[in-house]
Amino acid sequence: MSETGFECALPEVAADDDPLGGAVGAAVRSRFHVTDGPVRTVDRVWLDTFDWRLHAAGLRLAYTVGDGAHSLVLGPGAGESVQRLSAPVHWPSLVEDLPEGPLRERLRPVAGIRALLPIADTRSTIHELRILNAEEKTVVRARVERSASSPPRLSLVPVRGYARQAERVATLVAAVPEVAPGSGSDLDAALATAGRRPGGEAGPTAIQLRPGQGSADALARLLLGLLDVVEANVPGTIADWDTEFLHDLRVAVRRTRSALKLAGDALPEGVAKRFAPEFKWLGDLTTPMRDLDTLLLDFDQLTGELVEADAADLDAFRAHLQRHRAGERRRLVRGLRSARFGKLARAWRAELTEMLSPSAGEAPESGPANAEITSDDGPANAAALAATRLRRAWRRVVRLGASIAVDAPPQTLHDLRKRCKELRYVLELFGSLYPAGARRPLVKELKVLQDCLGAFQDAEVHRDVVRLHAVAMMDAPAASAATMLAMGELVARLGRRQRRAARESVTRFERFATPRNERRIAIATETP
Amino acid sequence: MRIFATYSIKGGTGKTSTAVNLAYLASRAGDRTLLWDLDPQAAATFLFRIKPRVKGGAKALVNRATSAADAIKGTDFEGLDLLPADFTYRNLDLVFDRAKRSRERLGRLLAPLAGEYDTVVLDCPPSVSLVSENVLRAANTLVVPLIPTTLSLRTFDQLTEFVQRSEPPRPAVVAFFSMVDRRKRLHRDLVEGLPGRRTGILPVSVPAAAVVERMAVERAPVPVFAARSPLARSYESLWETISQGPPAVSECSLEG
Numbered sequence: 137m138s139e140t141g142f143e144c145a146l147p148e149v150a151a152d153d154d155p156l157g158g159a160v161g162a163a164v165r166s167r168f169h170v171t172d173g174p175v176r177t178v179d180r181v182w183l184d185t186f187d188w189r190l191h192a193a194g195l196r197l198a199y200t201v202g203d204g205a206h207s208l209v210l211g212p213g214a215g216e217s218v219q220r221l222s223a224p225v226h227w228p229s230l231v232e233d234l235p236e237g238p239l240r241e242r243l244r245p246v247a248g249i250r251a252l253l254p255i256a257d258t259r260s261t262i263h264e265l266r267i268l269n270a271e272e273k274t275v276v277r278a279r280v281e282r283s284a285s286s287p288p289r290l291s292l293v294p295v296r297g298y299a300r301q302a303e304r305v306a307t308l309v310a311a312v313p314e315v316a317p318g319s320g321s322d323l324d325a326a327l328a329t330a331g332r333r334p335g336g337e338a339g340p341t342a343i344q345l346r347p348g349q350g351s352a353d354a355l356a357r358l359l360l361g362l363l364d365v366v367e368a369n370v371p372g373t374i375a376d377w378d379t380e381f382l383h384d385l386r387v388a389v390r391r392t393r394s395a396l397k398l399a400g401d402a403l404p405e406g407v408a409k410r411f412a413p414e415f416k417w418l419g420d421l422t423t424p425m426r427d428l429d430t431l432l433l434d435f436d437q438l439t440g441e442l443v444e445a446d447a448a449d450l451d452a453f454r455a456h457l458q459r460h461r462a463g464e465r466r467r468l469v470r471g472l473r474s475a476r477f478g479k480l481a482r483a484w485r486a487e488l489t490e491m492l493s494p495s496a497g498e499a500p501e502s503g504p505a506n507a508e509i510t511s512d513d514g515p516a517n518a519a520a521l522a523a524t525r526l527r528r529a530w531r532r533v534v535r536l537g538a539s540i541a542v543d544a545p546p547q548t549l550h551d552l553r554k555r556c557k558e559l560r561y562v563l564e565l566f567g568s569l570y571p572a573g574a575r576r577p578l579v580k581e582l583k584v585l586q587d588c589l590g591a592f593q594d595a596e597v598h599r600d601v602v603r604l605h606a607v608a609m610m611d612a613p614a615a616s617a618a619t620m621l622a623m624g625e626l627v628a629r630l631g632r633r634q635r636r637a638a639r640e641s642v643t644r645f646e647r648f649a650t651p652r653n654e655r656r657i658a659i660a661t662e663t664p
Numbered sequence: 665m666r667i668f669a670t671y672s673i674k675g676g677t678g679k680t681s682t683a684v685n686l687a688y689l690a691s692r693a694g695d696r697t698l699l700w701d702l703d704p705q706a707a708a709t710f711l712f713r714i715k716p717r718v719k720g721g722a723k724a725l726v727n728r729a730t731s732a733a734d735a736i737k738g739t740d741f742e743g744l745d746l747l748p749a750d751f752t753y754r755n756l757d758l759v760f761d762r763a764k765r766s767r768e769r770l771g772r773l774l775a776p777l778a779g780e781y782d783t784v785v786l787d788c789p790p791s792v793s794l795v796s797e798n799v800l801r802a803a804n805t806l807v808v809p810l811i812p813t814t815l816s817l818r819t820f821d822q823l824t825e826f827v828q829r830s831e832p833p834r835p836a837v838v839a840f841f842s843m844v845d846r847r848k849r850l851h852r853d854l855v856e857g858l859p860g861r862r863t864g865i866l867p868v869s870v871p872a873a874a875v876v877e878r879m880a881v882e883r884a885p886v887p888v889f890a891a892r893s894p895l896a897r898s899y900e901s902l903w904e905t906i907s908q909g910p911p912a913v914s915e916c917s918l919e920g
Contacts, residue, residue, distance in 0.1 A: 217743070219694040237694055238782040266740070273713040274740040296745055297714075297737035 142292040142306040146280065147314035155263040155280045156290065160315060163308040164267060168275075168301075173264030178202040180258045181227060182323045185250035186372060186381065191334045193246045196323055199225060210239055217242065228253045228377040249433065251378040256326035258283055267292075267305055275301040286325035290315075339365065340391075341564045347519035349493075351402040354518035356491035358565050359395060362388045363484055366418075373422075374469050379429045382468075386426055389419045394558045395565065398525045402515055407487060414480045421471040425464040428457055431598045438598075441629050445622030452619045453602075453626075456609055522566035523661035529559040530657045537645045542638050546596050549641060553589035556582060570660040578656050585648045588641040595634035602627050665778040668785050668906065669803040669835070673819050675790035677809040678842040680707045681876050681886075682899070683787035686807070688885035689903040691743035695782040698736065699746050700774075702756070702799075703789040706749035712739040713883050714748050721752030725773065726759045732773050733780070740884070745781075757794045767831075770798035792826060800827060803835040807906060809842035810865070812854035824864070840902055841869035866905055870898040 146157045154161035156170070164170055180198040184190045190197050198209045206221040219239040228251040234240045243252075260283040267276040275298035279291045290309065294302030309315055327334055340361025345354045365388035372381030393415045400408025435454055439447035471477060515521040533555045540548055563570070563579050606623050609615040670683040680703065687699035701708040706716035714737045724730040736745045752759075760766045774784060788799050800806070808823065810816050820839055827834055841855050859867040873895045875886060882889040887896040 217694065217696060238696060239694060271713055271715075274738075277742070295738035295740075297735075 142302075142309070144290050144309065145286075145316040146288040146290050155265060156278070157288070157314075159312045160290065160309055163312050164305060167308060168305060169268040169272065170278075171266045171268060173266060175261060175263045176202050177259065177261050180260070180322070181254045182256040182258065182326065183227065183252040184255050185247050186253060186336075186369075186377075187250065188334065188336050189246055189248070189250060190243075195246065197243070197252065198323075199227065208234070208239055210242060228375075230378060249378055250380055251372075253377065255332070256323060256330060258285060258322045258326045260322055269298070269301055273298075276305050281322060283322050283325070285329050286322060289322070340388075341567060344568045345518045345522075345566065347517065347569060349518040351399075351515045351517055351521040352404065352491050353493040354521065355395065355399055355402050356488045359392060360485070360488045362392045362395070363481065363488070366392075367481060370472055374472055376465060379433065382422060382426055382429065386419065386422050389415055389422070390557065391561045391565065393419060394561045398529060398558060398562060399521055402521050403491065411480075411484060411487070414476075414484075418471075418477065418480065421468060425461065425468050427597050427601060428461045428464060430594055431601055432457055432461065434594070434598070438626060438629065442622065442625055445618070445625045449616075449618040449622035450626070452615060453605065453609070453623055456605060456612070457601075460605065518566070519569055522562075522569040526559075526562050526566070526570070526657060526661050529555070529562045530654075533559050534649050534654075537649050540642060540645060542635070542642055544638075546592075546634075549589060549592050549638060550596070552641075552645070553586065553593055556586050556589060560586065574656040574659040578653060578660070581648050581653065585641070585644040588637055588644045592634055592637035592641055595630045595637060599627050599630040599634070602630070665774075665781055666783050666805070667774065667803045668783070668805050668807055669788055669799045670785065670809065671788045671796070671799060671803075671806045671823075672790055672808055672810075673792055673823055674811075674816065677790075677811055677816070678870065678876070679703075679790070679809055680711075680787050681879065682807065682809050682842065682870070682902070683785050684708050684711055684879070685885045685887065685896075685899040686903050686906075687744055687783075687785040688741060688887065689900060690783040690785070690907065691741060692887070693903075693907070695743065696780060697744050697783045697785065698777065698781045699739075699744065699785045699787065701746065701749035701787050702753060702795065703749055703787055704751050704753040704756075705789070706751075708787045709746065709748045711879055711883055711885075712737075712746050714739070714746055716749045716751065718748060718750040718752075721750050722756050722759045723752065725750075726756075726763055726769055728773075732777060741888075753789070760794045760798060766794060767797045767801055770795075771802035774802055796826075797830065800830050800835055801833060805906060806835045806837045807902075808837060808839040809870070810839045811843050812841050812851040812858075812869075814850075817854075817858075837864055838866055838906060839864055840866045843872040844869045845872045866902070868898065868902045868905055870902065871895060 146160060155172070155175075156164060161170070179201045181201075183197045183199060194212075196211045198211075200207050200209055201224075206224050208219045208221065208225075210217050217239050219235070219237045221235060225234065230249070230251050231240060231243045231247045234243070260281045263280040263282075265278040265280070266274045267278055269275045275295050277293045277295065279293070280288055281291070282288045292302065292306055292309065324334065340358050343357055343361055345357070366385055369381045369385035369388070372378070373385055393412065396403075396408040396412045396415065400412070432454070435450075435457075439450050442450075515524055533552070536548070536552050536555050540552055560579065560582055563575055563582070567575055602623055606620065609619070609623075668686065670679045670686070672679055680701075683699060683701075687697050691697040699708060701716075709716040718725055718730060718735045720730045725732065725735065732747060736747050738745050760769050763769050765772070770786075777784070786799055786803060789795065806823075806827070808820060810820055824837055827837055841851075844855055845851050846855075855869045859865045871894055873893065875890045875893050875895050878889065879886060886893065886899060890896055
């Protein structure tokens with residue numbers, strides 16, 4: 137039995153009979169004492185982040201309501217921890233907003249800034265039992281759980297230090313022929329009933345393209361995947377459950393725009409030209425709120441760096457930003473609920489669906505699978521599209537990067553950042569067509585460069601935001617001299633950060649634009 | 665990880681009962697809790713039906729031949745584990761003395777458990793010894809059960825002086841009245857008058873009650889089998905007070 141316990145489905149037995157079920161009960165009682173514990177009905181709201189971070193970390197979190205008490209239970213098995221709550225919690229909720237305690241501390245590094253969302257509701261009857269050794273010491277905690285959605289399940293959780301005896305109990309149970317070992321929690325059953333898959337959808341970067349696939353078909357599949365991401369993140373952005381919904385929505389929009397820009401010629405004529413302005417509108421719609429989000433997320437760290445001013449001097453500025461964010465959010469929500477956005481999503485989906493090849497996406501006329509066949513109508517197949525666009529994106533990065541310097545105008549570094557993003561999107565979206573040995577190190581090194589360029593750009597944007605709001609706050613009655621001085625220091629700190637990031641970006645670019653990476657690009661784009 | 669130690673120079677003041685009940689209440693509040701029974705008499709270990717045995721004894725534990733984590737046993741109560749007593753703990757002073765950094769050994773044994781537990785309660789044997797010095801360096805808070813008598817107060821003075829003289833880091837020291845018999849006038853006077861006049865003595869008193877003896881019969885903390893008893897409520901009140909962070913007490917002098 138593992139440290140986290142043993143779980144199995146039990147044969148169906150009437151609840152008033154032996155809670156362990158006749159055969160299982162008899163097997164356990166042949167060697168151990170079993171004491172009956174309480175029976176309770178528990179309503180659970182199962183929680184996870186939108187991107188299933190708890191599931192990925194092997195955790196299950198439930199908000200339980202029973203006997204008038206509210207608790208959070210983080211499991212599974214022996215590592216289970218329970219936090220009783222003094223008041224009900226409304227979901228979704230950020231981990232930061234949960235009551236202080238060890239459970240919140242365990243959740244914090246896993247969930248991060250993502251909200252905990254309800255993913256399923258269940259109602260169960262739980263019968264607690266204890267399995268005792270000859271000294272009447274509990275060596276295993278047993279729990280028989282019954283619910284409408286799944287067969288009765290037995291969980292055995294070994295008490296620490298009694299693994300050997302717990303192993304014996306598990307062996308006795310597993311030897312009963314009617315027992316079906318395996319986990320399959322109430323959560324799994326509830327998710328299966330609701331038609332949801334733990335872990336969520338794989339996303340567009342996991343789409344497996346084939347080299348001989350038609351280029352329009354391949355691109356349409358990727359773009360449909362991106363549209364799915366945009367649409368999936370709209371409700372969370374509108375409700376403002378956490379800031380990552382807007383971030384992920386923006387990334388999907390940017391990827392779409394980059395794909396249209398770099399590979400739009402693979403689509404039927406006029407399509408890219410028609411939709412590109414609409415996706416630009418969507419991207420621009422989301423920018424002001426994201427700029428405020430990044431500043432507010434970074435606020436504590438920034439105020440922690442202040443030397444002259446006190447962090448509290450910026451409280452009024454933070455409150456001002458939050459008020460401003462509320463206004464920007466209203467504007468964003470209007471945009472996402474507008475007829476223009478609805479029409480864009482519908483028309484884009486219809487257009488892309490029409491491009492899908494009925495014959496599973498093979499190029500209409502078969503030729504050498506990975507050859508770079510291009511014509512006036514664009515690349516003939518996915519391999520050719522992936523190869524030509526990767527080379528183009530790489531060339532643009534290298535060309536622009538050659539002109540950057542520590543004292544280059546901010547726009548140059550900003551443009552380089554955009555080119556690097558395009559290169560990254562090409563590497564990720566067409567990832568299944570490049571050899572992993574060439575692609576992975578490229579992405580890894582590119583990521584480091586992008587982080588530096590991102591830090592440069594964030595500092596630039598944040599400085600502009602602080603300056604802009606300083607002007608607005610001068611007219612506000614709440615703006616004190618201390619706040620204004622602290623904002624001045626903030627601008628200076630951001631300036632220092634930006635200069636540091638510029639230096640780092642130049643160094644990182646030199647380490648990225650190397651003959652070795654050029655060879656990697658050649659390997660990724662060559663015909664095998 | 666917060667470390668509380670129930671400590672007293674005198675024996676028979678209710679240290680073990682306090683340690684067991686506080687540890688249980690910490691786990692009931694959701695803390696992952698470890699109780700370390702440092703007393704070779706092994707009363708706390710007995711209460712939880714656990715064998716008073718650590719593989720290799722005190723020497724193996726201190727020299728890390730046996731890791732503290734491997735010696736820990738789960739109790740019958742979820743979230744509450746016990747590091748059992750062992751009869752060789754009677755020589756713990758000697759074992760510490762032979763080790764390097766002899767005053768820091770206890771803290772070093774607990775340090776690797778910081779990620780596993782939120783609260784640790786040390787049930788200490790009654791003495792002033794190298795074990796006590798280790799406890800002073802490891803614990804954040806000493807919780808001192810005080811029988812309301814003049815002699816007990818004198819002993820408490822000795823303890824606070826001992827703490828003040830010891831090398832930093834020093835724990836906060838809080839006392840509460842234990843085994844209070846309200847039929848006795850001296851008990852009533854001290855319990856009612858002293859906490860307001862003297863820092864470090866909490867306004868919490870735990871009554872002398874027959875129910876405490878039932879712990880050994882029920883093999884469980886008081887709130888488990890006598891949830892509504894005044895004794896259970898006193899321990900709950902004590903836990904509530906100290907778990908919110910005790911007042912730092914280094915100047916335990918009588919005012920007026």
